[in-house]
Amino acid sequence: MMPSPGLEMRAERHHAMAVDGEQWLHMYRQMLRIRRFEEQVNELYMSAKMPGLAHLYIGQEAVAVGVCEALRRDDYITSTHRGHGHCLAKGASMDRMFAELLGKAPGYNRGKGGSMHIADPDTGNLGANAIVAGAVGIATGAAFSAKMRGTDQVAVCFFGEGALGQGVLYEVMNMASLWKLPVIYVCENNLYTEYTPYQEVLAGEILDRPRAFGIHAEAVDGQDVRAVYFAARRLVERARAGEGPAFLLCQTYRYYGHHVGDIDRSYYRPREEEEFWKKERDPIRLLGTWLLQERLADERILEAIAREVQAEVEAALAFALNAPYPIPDEVAQHVYADKAEP
Amino acid sequence: MMPSPGLEMRAERHHAMAVDGEQWLHMYRQMLRIRRFEEQVNELYMSAKMPGLAHLYIGQEAVAVGVCEALRRDDYITSTHRGHGHCLAKGASMDRMFAELLGKAPGYNRGKGGSMHIADPDTGNLGANAIVAGAVGIATGAAFSAKMRGTDQVAVCFFGEGALGQGVLYEVMNMASLWKLPVIYVCENNLYTEYTPYQEVLAGEILDRPRAFGIHAEAVDGQDVRAVYFAARRLVERARAGEGPAFLLCQTYRYYGHHVGDIDRSYYRPREEEEFWKKERDPIRLLGTWLLQERLADERILEAIAREVQAEVEAALAFALNAPYPIPDEVAQHVYADKAEP
Amino acid sequence: MSTLTKRNPEGASADRVITMAEAIREALAEEMRRDPQVFIIGEDVAEAGTPFKVLKGLVEEFGPQRVIDAPISEAGFTGIAVGAAMTGMRPVVDIMFGDFLTLAMDQIVNQAAKVHYMSGGRWRAPIVIRATMGATLRKAAQHSQSLHAWFAHIPGLKVVLPSTPYDAKGLLKTAIRDDNPVLFFENKAMYSTRGYVPAEEYTIPFGVADIKREGRDLTIVATSRMVQVALEAAERLAELGIEAEVVDPRTLVPLDRKTLIESAKKTGRVLVLDEGHQSYGVTAELAAAITEGAFYYLDAPVVRLGAMDVPIPFSPPLEDLTVPDPEKVVAAAKALCGRA
Amino acid sequence: MSTLTKRNPEGASADRVITMAEAIREALAEEMRRDPQVFIIGEDVAEAGTPFKVLKGLVEEFGPQRVIDAPISEAGFTGIAVGAAMTGMRPVVDIMFGDFLTLAMDQIVNQAAKVHYMSGGRWRAPIVIRATMGATLRKAAQHSQSLHAWFAHIPGLKVVLPSTPYDAKGLLKTAIRDDNPVLFFENKAMYSTRGYVPAEEYTIPFGVADIKREGRDLTIVATSRMVQVALEAAERLAELGIEAEVVDPRTLVPLDRKTLIESAKKTGRVLVLDEGHQSYGVTAELAAAITEGAFYYLDAPVVRLGAMDVPIPFSPPLEDLTVPDPEKVVAAAKALCGRA
Ligand SMILES: Cc1ncc(C[n+]2csc(CCOP(=O)(O)OP(=O)(O)O)c2C)c(N)n1
Ligand SMILES: Cc1ncc(C[n+]2csc(CCOP(=O)(O)OP(=O)(O)O)c2C)c(N)n1
Ligand SMILES: [Mg+2]
Ligand SMILES: [Mg+2]
Numbered sequence A, B: 001m002m003p004s005p006g007l008e009m010r011a012e013r014h015h016a017m018a019v020d021g022e023q024w025l026h027m028y029r030q031m032l033r034i035r036r037f038e039e040q041v042n043e044l045y046m047s048a049k050m051p052g053l054a055h056l057y058i059g060q061e062a063v064a065v066g067v068c069e070a071l072r073r074d075d076y077i078t079s080t081h082r083g084h085g086h087c088l089a090k091g092a093s094m095d096r097m098f099a100e101l102l103g104k105a106p107g108y109n110r111g112k113g114g115s116m117h118i119a120d121p122d123t124g125n126l127g128a129n130a131i132v133a134g135a136v137g138i139a140t141g142a143a144f145s146a147k148m149r150g151t152d153q154v155a156v157c158f159f160g161e162g163a164l165g166q167g168v169l170y171e172v173m174n175m176a177s178l179w180k181l182p183v184i185y186v187c188e189n190n191l192y193t194e195y196t197p198y199q200e201v202l203a204g205e206i207l208d209r210p211r212a213f214g215i216h217a218e219a220v221d222g223q224d225v226r227a228v229y230f231a232a233r234r235l236v237e238r239a240r241a242g243e244g245p246a247f248l249l250c251q252t253y254r255y256y257g258h259h260v261g262d263i264d265r266s267y268y269r270p271r272e273e274e275e276f277w278k279k280e281r282d283p284i285r286l287l288g289t290w291l292l293q294e295r296l297a298d299e300r301i302l303e304a305i306a307r308e309v310q311a312e313v314e315a316a317l318a319f320a321l322n323a324p325y326p327i328p329d330e331v332a333q334h335v336y337a338d339k340a341e342p
Numbered sequence C, D: 001m002s003t004l005t006k007r008n009p010e011g012a013s014a015d016r017v018i019t020m021a022e023a024i025r026e027a028l029a030e031e032m033r034r035d036p037q038v039f040i041i042g043e044d045v046a047e048a049g050t051p052f053k054v055l056k057g058l059v060e061e062f063g064p065q066r067v068i069d070a071p072i073s074e075a076g077f078t079g080i081a082v083g084a085a086m087t088g089m090r091p092v093v094d095i096m097f098g099d100f101l102t103l104a105m106d107q108i109v110n111q112a113a114k115v116h117y118m119s120g121g122r123w124r125a126p127i128v129i130r131a132t133m134g135a136t137l138r139k140a141a142q143h144s145q146s147l148h149a150w151f152a153h154i155p156g157l158k159v160v161l162p163s164t165p166y167d168a169k170g171l172l173k174t175a176i177r178d179d180n181p182v183l184f185f186e187n188k189a190m191y192s193t194r195g196y197v198p199a200e201e202y203t204i205p206f207g208v209a210d211i212k213r214e215g216r217d218l219t220i221v222a223t224s225r226m227v228q229v230a231l232e233a234a235e236r237l238a239e240l241g242i243e244a245e246v247v248d249p250r251t252l253v254p255l256d257r258k259t260l261i262e263s264a265k266k267t268g269r270v271l272v273l274d275e276g277h278q279s280y281g282v283t284a285e286l287a288a289a290i291t292e293g294a295f296y297y298l299d300a301p302v303v304r305l306g307a308m309d310v311p312i313p314f315s316p317p318l319e320d321l322t323v324p325d326p327e328k329v330v331a332a333a334k335a336l337c338g339r340a
Helices: A005-017 A021-046 A061-068 A084-089 A094-101 A136-149 A161-165 A167-178 A208-212 A225-240 A271-280 A283-293 A299-322 A328-332 B005-017 B021-046 B061-068 B084-089 B094-101 B136-149 B161-165 B168-178 B208-212 B225-240 B271-280 B283-293 B299-322 B328-332 C002-006 C020-034 C058-062 C074-086 C098-103 C105-112 C148-152 C165-177 C225-239 C257-267 C282-297 C316-322 C326-336 D002-006 D020-034 D058-062 D074-086 D098-103 D105-112 D148-152 D165-177 D225-239 D257-267 D282-297 D316-322 D326-336
Strands: A076-078 A155-160 A183-189 A216-221 A246-251 B076-078 B155-160 B183-189 B216-221 B246-251 C017-019 C038-042 C067-069 C090-095 C128-133 C158-160 C182-187 C194-196 C210-213 C218-222 C244-248 C251-253 C270-277 C303-307 D017-019 D038-042 D067-069 D090-095 D128-133 D158-160 D182-187 D194-196 D210-213 D218-222 D244-248 D251-253 D270-277 D303-307
Touching: A021 A061, A021 A084, A021 A094, A021 A225, A021 A283, A021 A299, A061 A084, A061 A155, A061 A183, A061 A225, A061 A283, A076 A136, A084 A094, A094 A299, A136 A155, A136 A167, A136 A183, A136 D074, A136 D105, A155 A161, A161 A183, A161 B168, A167 A183, A167 A208, A167 B161, A167 B168, A167 D074, A183 A225, A208 A216, A208 A246, A208 B208, A216 A225, A225 A246, A225 A283, A283 A299, A328 C316, B021 B061, B021 B084, B021 B094, B021 B225, B021 B283, B021 B299, B061 B084, B061 B155, B061 B183, B061 B225, B061 B283, B076 B136, B084 B094, B094 B299, B136 B155, B136 B168, B136 B183, B136 C074, B136 C105, B155 B161, B161 B183, B168 B183, B168 B208, B168 C074, B183 B225, B208 B216, B208 B246, B216 B225, B225 B246, B225 B283, B283 B299, B328 D316, C017 C020, C020 C038, C020 C058, C020 C165, C020 C182, C020 C194, C038 C074, C058 C067, C074 C090, C074 C098, C074 C105, C090 C098, C098 C105, C098 C128, C098 D105, C105 C148, C105 D098, C128 C165, C148 C158, C148 C182, C148 C251, C148 C270, C148 C282, C158 C165, C165 C182, C165 C194, C210 C225, C218 C225, C218 C257, C218 C326, C225 C244, C225 C270, C225 C326, C244 C257, C257 C270, C257 C282, C270 C282, C270 C326, C282 C303, C282 D282, C303 C326, D017 D020, D020 D038, D020 D058, D020 D165, D020 D182, D020 D194, D038 D058, D038 D074, D058 D067, D074 D090, D074 D098, D074 D105, D090 D098, D098 D105, D098 D128, D105 D148, D128 D165, D148 D158, D148 D182, D148 D251, D148 D270, D148 D282, D158 D165, D165 D182, D165 D194, D210 D225, D218 D225, D218 D257, D218 D326, D225 D244, D225 D270, D225 D326, D244 D257, D257 D270, D257 D282, D270 D282, D270 D326, D282 D303, D303 D326
Parallel strands: A076 A155, A155 A183, A183 A246, A216 A246, B076 B155, B155 B183, B183 B246, B216 B246, C038 C067, C038 C090, C090 C128, C128 C182, C158 C182, C218 C244, C218 C270, C270 C303, D038 D067, D038 D090, D090 D128, D128 D182, D158 D182, D218 D244, D218 D270, D270 D303
Antiparallel strands: C017 C194, C158 C251, C210 C244, D017 D194, D158 D251, D210 D244
């Protein structure tokens, strides 16, 4: 079962020792980078500067950052339609992300993928995916391959609680358990699958599902980046040591609509609920407050970070806005890989 | 959890009252009909009189009979590639079954379906299915429809433990649980999925899987037709009363190969294991012995049943062997249904 | 038909002009009022009325028992719909993006399409599967496919591709009353397309192609949104003195070969348009069928224009290259008429 | 090629003649020896060596780590293979019956086929999916389909249909070395077909059609087992003084249009054979492509012979009506040559 908070605390304490202030500040910066990047994405949409739609991750930053901080650069992740946070947390740079979202040539994927398909081998990002649960096979396969190739890489599979509706998830969890694969299934329960409260489409207890397949499973407060980080680190170390797969349920919330165009949300969730999470459960404010309390930072430092992040966003956006579109010939490139490239 | 045998007993006792000797004798006859029918099918294959292959149910008779005895004629079942037993237990007649297996016109399905696709609306048989877990959606949908139409029909979904590998099973169990559908998932664990011991491809405990979706689940000795019947009756009454779906795990064993052509099995299962089940765990002998002990029958009666069943098999086979093939025109019939037919 | 067609898709102002989305919603509402066995199942179909808002208001009229929000389980709820259809209901399944049909192929192709035949006619599965298709909306490779050719290849399935609000309503009502599994493809780029739809009830039979525009110089056979593209191209061609006849098969299965072939015989030149990938797609069957029937009347081989054989890219300038547009059609038509 | 082809499928007794199953097993064994990244995953592939015994002996040589028995989870293990392929392995996925591809369509079509393009060329998925096809074995509607047309319609996938042991071995080795997802369709009615296969190593390039028999009077384009049917028909036609040229594209994607069109130009009469359903199938694309390239050389429209547009029935006398056989081909060829 899920360990009681008390136990959780004790279990983590010695870990805490190993984490210095710099690393917490880094996580603070990472969460802020995601927040500001996406606020800018929303503005691009509102000002009709961005083609198509985007699914904002704002509110869930602690999950992507807490988990990815526990990973090595050569570890793998798979992401979702709501993937900007995962990509940035795994090491993507804003300029090429913006460029991809605008369909520009210097984008991570030549503008061919867009918001829902950002992929980057350099940071172990196997790709965001526009099919719900579409990447669970890929992530499990990457873990399978790491084991076969004898590396100690770990694969993290991010998905929303809506992905629990897709049968393929159970198929691959069964194999991950049978073959003790180094894969961690990170389920971000933000309470809604599109416009439907998740309890209306999900029976039973989420954690019972991975456990039914013999997979170690735990839940964590997805707004507390430190809790997410400690849990992820334990599970990653476990997987790296060959002790098999795990499932981490993160309780979280998205502040914006299902996508940038989902403005009037009152018919599926109350304004008060949104306000509560933003006011009481904001992952960035929670970490900031703790940093100040623990004297790991002062207002000055946090403001400096904010300024730097803002500058980074502006420079990255300028880069993307000025970048060229791919040339017409590119439409027929990359349909098939030939030994030559890349 | 699964009730201890002791509890099981007590729970069933008062039920036992309600079952008279005639009904047990009927179940004995039903199991024997399946056994003899399939022995004949095997002979047809061995003597090259039957086109294609067949998957024999012999050894598992108590599951089909125990479950179907708890059903009404207008209740639904879906069956599998190993479906002859389910079809007979639900009320199919041998002559039209043989005819179907031989591809003859009077077969249940004009010979178009064959061994793996016997379907019969008159007995609520939605069809055997050659796709593993291919009918779990259909069975759940029939229960869904019964609920929508306000009938008190129940649907039983038969499948082997190998079907636990198919994700769609979890998708439909989730909905059956959410919507409290009158469906009973009957999993026949005969220890092998084709030529592979089931533990090699299945992680965790089988019963934990339905339970993870909030579905009531129990296990029963699949060789003891009385135990199967009592369990099925309870679960069917429960479903009929609107108390929702259930999962019944039946421990059983197939005596023959995966299909009639699977003769040399030594590489995947030991001869001794086969002998043990045939000698110690035969569902027909177990019930026969009990009937004699309880004085519900004497040798004379059981022999009479055997003679009658043998005669039934011979007459049915003669009917099928003499039956005509469908005429060539039928190949293009039934591709599309028109309001007219049938 | 023809008069209605003439006023289609730009209805005379006097007539009732509504959007494709409204026409589809009307068809569903009318059939649900008419037959209590009809119900809708899919993701976010109830309060949300789908992301395209096509089903807006239906749950209010028919309640959550008949407009059912399902989990993200395309295979599961499609399978449930098949079982429900076999046992007396008439489900209308909502597949938000046609790309997700990949998840329900076994239920559609191995189960729904075959149960009537495999059972020797004893079971039937009257189910309608509504799915979106079409590119140009910047939704990238997994939300822009037009996979209807796959289903047209499978016996036991019927395949419908409406190109106007009028056709969409009449064909959807027919689909719901049909006793077979029907794939109904809605082009997501056309939901706001407006057109004439009479207030009186009507249905449109399957297997009857519609001549959207008459012409003598060449025949343009087109499906779904490509019909609009063809009509636009035809206007420009007319300015060049080329009168194109635009023929819409409306249903790929059953296919009205006769009307296609007659038009081909009349004009002697044929251009086939479809938004699915060109290779091994719908344009191949239509070109082959027309050639088989009108070979000796053709001045030139049938010209095919499908989507490029590339996954649909996100980048706008690239995506716009992948599907036929009026410019491409005009160019191809001019070349075909020796006016290049 | 041609000499090898001539000795194919009936190898001169002096040559090494093996079955299709053996040829496939040899290709797999050779590539697994050559490249440690190659592994096999599927149902009952290890000790059982699949129900068709095609993989017999491989687990003994390569061990259970490289010949992996998976649960009955086609979507799951295909997805795992895609992820493994992206990260340095070369999986060969075994789909026991091609009918089960319906369960893995999302993994194949939305993931494997598109990841290279969607990532702007940054990821690749070198995966081979071996699946069976073909009817006439009394396996009924869910175990007899030939669904290769679906995959040929999807950009990003390559599609291979060998018709002889020689081609099967050479093409499978090429498929395993290819950096793209390849669908490799094996006709289950041909596993025991024998043919010449040299002892020396060789590979066969994709996109090169093979002329299995030369002739001047008509061209028969055929795939997979239909090539054997065409060759048998050609012998009978020869007795009637009709010399048929039999052309096997061998790979549908990439397609060697040039060779097909040249043969069509030479003979002026074309018959296209494929075991998939005729409508919206492979015969349509081949007929359209040939007509586009050889229109002015054709004496008559290309004739198509695919499987009937009906689910495959179990009843032997009915099943035998559904797929083209030498009699049907001879009749069609005679009619085409005005000798009916
Ligand atoms: C297979 C599939 N079905 C439906 C969709 C449409 N869709 C996109 S996101 C989404 C909801 C996903 O909810 P969840 O997994 O909880 O992720 P969240 O959006 O909450 O982050 C749906 C239904 C899809 N992309 N893929
Ligand atoms: C989707 C699918 N995959 C594979 C097969 C091939 N196949 C037929 S039966 C079988 C094993 C089924 O095992 P189980 O469910 O335990 O039933 P049993 O044969 O033991 O009765 C397999 C793999 C199939 N028919 N369908
Ligand atoms: Mg969610
Ligand atoms: Mg079994």
